[in-house]
Amino acid sequence: MAAPSALRDDASLVSHAVAELARRTHFPVAFGGLEHNGAVHVTTIVGARTRSIDGLVVHASRGLGGRALVERRPRMTLDYRTSRSITHDYDRAILGEGIATLFAVPVLVGGAARGVLYCGSWAQSPVDDVQARPAFDVAGELGVELHVRAEVERRLADTPAPEGGLGAGAREEIRESYAQLRSIAATIGDDTVRRRLEDVEARLAALTGDAPSASVDADLHLSRREIDVLACAAVGSTNGEIAASLGLRETTVKSYLASAMSKLDASTRHAAVTRARRAGLLP
Structure with a gap:
């Protein structure tokens, strides 16, 4: 129960x-x-x-x-x-x-x-x-919300929280959950539902306990799509896998990655992910 x-x-x-x-x-x-x-x-x-x-x-x-x-x-x-x-x-x-x-x-x-x-x-x-159709849409959106919240709660419940912070395995589990959640949110057309999912994303991101680095530009801003792409890249997804997950063209994924790397002053996707984490933009 x-x-x-x-x-x-x-x-x-x-x-x-x-x-x-x-x-x-x-x-x-x-x-x-x-x-x-x-x-x-x-x-x-x-x-x-x-x-x-x-x-x-x-x-x-x-x-x-x-x-x-x-x-x-x-x-x-x-x-x-x-x-x-x-x-x-x-x-x-x-x-x-x-x-x-x-x-x-x-x-x-x-x-x-x-x-x-x-x-x-x-x-x-x-x-x-x-x-x-509107009734089908509302029922479908409710089903997605229930599924996402149940999955996030399950993962949070299964994630150990040892004294002194989260271990490497727990951090990776949270990052994978975060990437999956963003890919689901990207397919939702209803703004209210998407905002609710973004609230859950923020909870996951906060669980890593990493404070933004003082060396990071406080005015740094990535678009929602740039963060979506970086979140997937952070768990090892290829451009093709990211495109399929987010419903984008592979060329569009490359464009978002290039833009994010430029804003983060990073020469590789790995460096971009690291800088985004230091900025508190990714868990």
């Missing part, structure tokens, strides 16, 4: 996702939650006119959301009241809110369903692919 603090973090991620769902889609009601012990616990609701959905717990295979959870694919009903394709265990909550059309999208993490996001409307509202 997850620690209470982890559950609170999960709840905040769901809260943000549901708010985004309401903002990006045409549905007046949005709600959702994550799976715990075989059931989705709804923790955030936006736009509801009643309190009938409050505290809703949807078990696997039951109702529309339970099917979406088990089947790991979106499910929709245009007329919830008369639908014969789902069980009606949760009529009191859904019909109590007056919902007619209900759309349930699973949140997938590493191929496993970790939760469900719902969109609902009080009138029958057909949904085409264009209208559904």
